[in-house]
Structures are given as structure tokens and as C-alpha cells.
Amino acid sequence: MKTIEFIENLNIEKSVNYRKEKDGENYTELPEFRAGDSINVAVRVIEGEKERIQNFKGIVISTRGSSLNKTFTIRKISNGVGVERVFPVYSPMIQSISVLKSGNVTKAKLYYLRGMSEKKIRQKLS
Amino acid sequence: MKSAILGKKIGMTSIFNDKGQMIPCTVVEAGPCPVVLVRTPERDGYNAVQVGFEKVKPTKVNKPLKGHFEKAGVDYTRYLKEFRDLESQVTIGENITVEIFKVGDKVKVSGTSKGRGFQGVIKRHHFGGVGMTTHGQSDRQRHPGSIGSSSYPSRVFKGLRMAGRMGGDKTSIRNIEIVGIMPDKNLLLLKGSVPGAPNTLLEIVKL
Numbered sequence: 001m002k003t004i005e006f007i008e009n010l011n012i013e014k015s016v017n018y019r020k021e022k023d024g025e026n027y028t029e030l031p032e033f034r035a036g037d038s039i040n041v042a043v044r045v046i047e048g049e050k051e052r053i054q055n056f057k058g059i060v061i062s063t064r065g066s067s068l069n070k071t072f073t074i075r076k077i078s079n080g081v082g083v084e085r086v087f088p089v090y091s092p093m094i095q096s097i098s099v100l101k102s103g104n105v106t107k108a109k110l111y112y113l114r115g116m117s118e119k120k121i122r123q124k125l126s
Numbered sequence: 127m128k129s130a131i132l133g134k135k136i137g138m139t140s141i142f143n144d145k146g147q148m149i150p151c152t153v154v155e156a157g158p159c160p161v162v163l164v165r166t167p168e169r170d171g172y173n174a175v176q177v178g179f180e181k182v183k184p185t186k187v188n189k190p191l192k193g194h195f196e197k198a199g200v201d202y203t204r205y206l207k208e209f210r211d212l213e214s215q216v217t218i219g220e221n222i223t224v225e226i227f228k229v230g231d232k233v234k235v236s237g238t239s240k241g242r243g244f245q246g247v248i249k250r251h252h253f254g255g256v257g258m259t260t261h262g263q264s265d266r267q268r269h270p271g272s273i274g275s276s277s278y279p280s281r282v283f284k285g286l287r288m289a290g291r292m293g294g295d296k297t298s299i300r301n302i303e304i305v306g307i308m309p310d311k312n313l314l315l316l317k318g319s320v321p322g323a324p325n326t327l328l329e330i331v332k333l
């Protein structure tokens with residue numbers, strides 16, 4: 001098990017180094033956040049040769065896993081359609097994460113938001 | 127070029143590749159494997175290389191084997207295996223390490239699969255079970271069905287697939303990609319899963 005931990009830590013380091021090298025001065029450390037927070041994730045999108053940044057803004061509804069396998073799920077409502085994306089926290093494809101608003105919730109998993117309208121979610125989280 | 131090494135399964139994890147995708151991989155501690163014997167057609171009738179793996183204390187080795195190891199001038203090892211018709215040139219006493227591979231190579235991995243105990247035909251042979259739950263057969267959904275005709279042949283054919291002990295057999299998986307090598311720790315990262323539980327002895331052959 002020690003060997004597995006070693007490899008996972010090595011890969012976390014590698015991912016951080018990749019981001020440092022890629023972004024140079026723009027590099028920011030990932031902030032801490034939890035379920036209920038509204039965050040913005042800047043994701044690298046590779047289209048053929050070119051690379052650009054795409055923003056994904058929404059509410060964190062769950063975080064799971066540990067070490068390298070840690071992921072979080074963000075939900076947003078886009079043109080009336082609910083959209084969810086799962087990101088590995090240590091993915092080299094994440095350029096930066098910024099916390100826009102911290103939520104006031106008592107649960108670790110906010111799956112109950114899935115059945116709610118935008119207005120209701122706003123009331124629930126404030 | 128055919129080359130081979132012995133290893134031990136450590137466990138599974140995942141890594142990111144250069145596209146940022148998460149790749150599931152198995153960690154294998156492979157080598158260093160000392161060459162104990164080289165078999166030649168003149169002397170033994172076939173080509174093979176005998177290698178050892180995993181160093182052990184002298185008290186763990188019996189006298190005949192001690193002599194065998196000492197003749198080659200190598201450390202005592204827990205396992206001894208022969209690989210036939212290796213194309214890489216090796217001499218007695220030399221150590222085979224993970225450096226014989228490079229990232230991107232395809233290998234064949236053989237090991238003993240996890241024992242599953244006594245299992246029915248659905249799990250063991252992928253039978254479909256007896257179809258319906260009505261017409262009087264609500265109690266045999268996972269059964270094998272018919273096992274043959276009646277008066278002719280009046281017996282059950284040999285080798286008919288039935289329930290029984292499953293797993294614990296030698297299993298090989300071909301075309302496993304090597305996604306990482308750490309020569310300083312004797313570690314290999316193989317894409318996907320390999321047979322067996324952690325600590326299983328594995329044969330890794332590059333074809």
C-alpha cells in the first residue's frame with residue numbers, strides 16, 4: 001500500500017508541476033471548497049493544435065475520494081437544462097478554480113438540488 | 127524482441143496521461159531477476175533462460191537449491207521460472223531489470239487468478255439460465271438446463287460444462303500497454319488490470 005501512496009503522491013506532484021510550467025505567472029493554488037459553494041472552474045480545452053480556456057460555473061454538489069482519486073461534481077442550469085460535470089481535483093486540465101460564494105448547507109451531498117428549479121435552489125442556499 | 131521478467135502485483139491506482147485523461151493502471155514490482163541457468167539445444171535440447179525473483183534469507187532455501195544458486199553466483203531467491211526462446215542475449219549471473227521495457231510496449235501478463243470457490247454455471251460459464259419464471263419453472267432461473275439426451279447415449283459427455291470450482295487458474299492477458307517505468311524502485315505501471323490478487327507472482331513477457 002505504501003507503494004501505491006508513493007505513486008499517487010508522485011502523480012499529484014507531476015500534475016501540479018505541469019500546471020506551474022504551463023501557466024507560469026498565472027499559476028494559482030487550488031482553493032478549498034465544499035458542497036454548496038458556487039465555484040468557477042477554468043478548464044483547458046484542446047482543439048487540434050490550439051488550446052483555450054473554458055469556464056464552467058456552478059454549485060458543488062458533491063466531493064468524493066481521496067488523494068489522486070479525489071473528484072468533485074458541479075451542477076449548473078444552462079438554458080433551462082441541468083448540466084453536471086465531474087472533475088478530478090488533481091487533473092492537469094484544470095487551469096484554476098475560484099470560489100464565488102460559499103453556501104450555507106448542512107449536507108455533504110446535495111443531490112436533492114437535482115429536482116429543484118433555479119429559484120428554489122437560490123432560496124435554499126442563501 | 128522477446129524478453130521477459132518476473133514480478134509481483136502490488137495493487138491498482140490511476141495516473142493522468144499527457145492528454146489529461148485518467149488511466150487506470152496496475153502497479154507491479156518487477157525484478158531484478160538474476161539469471162540462474164541458460165539452457166541450450168546442445169546440452170538440454172531446447173532454448174531457455176531460468177531466472178529467479180524476490181531475495182530470501184539463506185534459511186528459506188534447501189541445500190540442493192543452495193548449490194544451484196551458488197553455482198551461478200547469484201542471491202538466493204524465492205521463485206525460479208524458465209522462459210523459453212528469449213531473443214535477448216543474457217549470461218549467467220546477470221540481472222534482468224525493468225529497463226528491458228520502454229513506455230508504450232505491449233506485453234503479455236500471466237498469473238494465477240483469484241479463487242472464487244464453488245460457482246454455478248451462470249458465473250462460471252456465462253450460461254443464460256433457464257428462461258421463464260412461469261409455466262412451472264419459477265424455481266430454476268440459474269440452472270444449467272438439459273445436460274444431454276436420454277437412452278442414447280445413456281451417459282453424460284465428458285467435459286460438459288457444469289457448476290464447480292472457479293478461479294485459481296493460470297490466466298494470461300495479452301496486449302497490456304506499459305504506461306510507466308520506475309527503474310530506481312523496480313516498478314512497472316501497466317494499463318488496466320492483471321490476473322490475481324496483490325502479491326501474486328506474475329510473468330511479464332514482451333513479444
